[in-house]
Amino acid sequence: MSYDDVKQTPEPALSLGDAALLSVFAKLFKDHVVPAIDEKIAAVKGPLLAAYDDPESSTKSVDAKVNGVAVATHTVAISKDKYVVGDEDVFNEFAEEKGEAEAIIQARPAFRDAMIKRAAYDKATGEIVDKLTGEVIPGLTRIPGGKPTGSVSLRWKDGGQEAVMEAFHEGQLDGLLRGVPMLPAAPGRDAQH
DSSP: OOOOOTTOOOOOOOOHHHHHHHHHHHHHHHHHHHHHHHHHHGGGHHHHHHHHHOTTOOOOEEEEEETTEEEEEEEOOOOOOOOOOSOHHHHHHHHHHTTOOOOOOOOOHHHHHHHHHHEEEETTTTEEEETTTOOBOTTOOOOOOOSOOSOOOOOOOTTHHHHHHHHHHTTTTTTTTTTOTTOOOOTTSOSOO
């Protein structure tokens, strides 16, 4: 079931207010419906892993079938071998024998992190200083803040989720939901509007 418009007429651009309402409905829908859908998607995982782990079974995959015809296959993912250095000293000796060792001098990561956390911009001098000592911290660059990050946060008002669901159930959102695939009609209403 979908809120697709049968006429396929171009939709006018949404006002900012309508876009905000559609966004909060989608968030509410996602928070309440997607976990249930994810649970259904994951339903095969436990039984398939159990079958794979069963020493008397050779099951590694299972087909999903419609009318006896396979339409998809779930397969147990198997990790590949990987290699890591287990003994740094022995490996470093090996690297030195091959002429592949080098000495690296750098700031300790904890010091770097501490200085970045304590950094402050001194408007009077234009320098970056340690806000605890006032000492100039050389080598740091300031990236000014106060600009949009590209993301938008959502904070519900008291009773907001309930009001949006009530509006959905009463059909007040039908116009905004045209073209949203696989969205069921609100309970108790005819799917044709």
